[in-house]
Amino acid sequence: MTNWLPDISTGAGPVYLRLADSIETAISSGHLPPGTKLPPQRNLAFDIGVTIGTISRAYALVHERGLVAGEVGRGTYVLDRPEGRPVEQTDPITQALAGTRGLDVPGDKIRFDTTAAPDVGQGEIIGQLLGDISREHRLEISSYSRSFPASWFLAGQAWLSRNDWQPAVESVVPTLGAHAAAVAIISAVTSPGDKIVFENLTYTQVSRATRLLGRRSVLVESDEQGVIPDDFERLCQQQHPRLAFLMPTAHNPTLATMPEERRRAIADIARRHSVWLIEDDIYGSLTEDPTPLMASIAPERTFLVGGLSKSVTAGVRGGWVACPPHFAQRIKVTHKMTTGGMPFILAETGARLVLGGHALALRRRSVEEIRAREKLARETLAGFEFTSHPHVPFLWLKLPEPWLSGTFKNAAVAEGVLVDDEDEFKAARMDRTYHRVRVAFSSPQDRAEVAAGFTALRGLLENGSAGYDSHV
Template identity: 70%
Template sequence: QQQHPKLAFLMPTVHNPTLTIMPYERRAAIAAIARNHGVWLIEDDLYGGMADDETPLLASIAPDRTFLVNGLSKSVAAGVRGGWIACPPHFAQRIKVTHRMITGGLPFILAETCARLVQSGKAHEIRKESVKDLSRRVQLAREQLAGFDFESHQHAPFLWLKLPEPWMSGTFKNAAYRDGVLVDDEDEFKTARGEKTYYRVRVGFSSPKTGQELTAGLMILRRLLENGGSAYDGEI
């Protein structure tokens, strides 16, 4: 009511980076508020499509004002960077035109590859195998970081790790990078300055080629967590 927003961007199923799944009641309340105040909703379901969560999408609760965004790069293959938007029908042409103006359009060969993967059923088969591999990696991560506070999801390629004293998010990221492991600090996900500090990092585990490589990286993180600030003197 104070700011009169025109648009809200939400990631209600397997939120990045917190892995939160918004309950149905909250989704319905947001949809009602959006209708009452003329707010359009963008629903990012990139990770939600992997979660097998049965909570109704915002797009099914408020189809008249929700733009549902999904794609293949997270659930099928990182190199297949094609996606789609489901929207109120009268917006379809405007979205196509706007997409071309902003990006130049999706290359034909990539669009054709995405379409054939989906229509042939291959995308679904690859997705199932990807989820199986991710589940194994999640279990490895849970075992290697046992005893520490983190959020994880069986089908998500990352976890949200709370840092023990005296670590700060940016300092831990630098220490991990020094030892050859790249993580995302919490500032990567903040849109602006704020008073809230989480002292967390996002640890992704889809990039390592083997379980051994993943385990080695997680062991480095565990050593840093266990040794605290003494493991990193802050020097470059």
């Protein structure tokens, strides 16, 4: 153990980055020689007057730079770095955009940090479709997609239809997945400087893309039933947002589903304040929830986004958006400008999956597999608090004392499991702490791997003392 304390009074960037730079400087100068144990996170946080989350992020960053390593319960130690070995630098701007997942994923970890559709035999079906498309459309796959076949729109109409509601085929636009659809919508109906409403916790890949586009994020309060209408009203009156990004059914990561009465209240507020709505139904389509879609309640201002990634196949990048009247062409053009356009082979494969009945069959098989894995989670993690849905491929786990979200994530990495801490889902900086992590379980190859991951997490949850001194 060392009595060294970092100097965070100088340097640029957020505190965690200055702290990481100070640790690196001390290692380079010899003040922290190889084998030195860094102060426990909780102690260092107290000594320099910052939160333990700040310490956790700084330790994670110097670990990514290859400067330290450790084990849960033992602490963090300075590595012996041979002369001439380069130190991997992390660009803080890139890290801010990438979120807490980082850019490089170790190949030997259990992937509980992604919700791509489980492997239920898609490869054989997609391989056959690709062969058929290659033979039947040799010219199309060797050129750009300048005109879209009618089948691409019909597939989107079929896939987005739910709960006795069906979009008009002329309102449908094929996209490179749900994310690309949301970015195209934001680009098309808002301007730089406009404010976009996000829930405190949300799918932050869209909120980060919003910042890249020069738009500003504003946060609306939510509870166990989704967005709170009174706070949405307040936000519209005070901030005058242009658009709101919502996940009314099976919200990511909380799994909240907004009841019909609240959806109608949100739609009414959006009408009165001229706010566009994006309804992300990427998980909702898995749930069989009967609540009317926002798109059916407020079709004149709602863009309904859906795709194949969570229930059929993520690699095909199949997605569609159903637009309010007269907006389809604008979204189609904007999508092309922001993505480069639809690759024929991917769009055609997505359409054939849907229109040939393969997508529905694969979704049923995916739901069956998700249901079995969610049951395994309830059995293995019995006694701990979490929210789950039998058709949705993740759970929202409440951490017992003394675990913090970032510390638990780092400890899980040391145990060979990748999970997402709560910061991954915060649309903007906030003081609120939820003490939760999202555990996704659709990507591991089989249930044995899933069970091993849940068992490892349970071991951490039961070993609360590890939460005081996680190593990265």
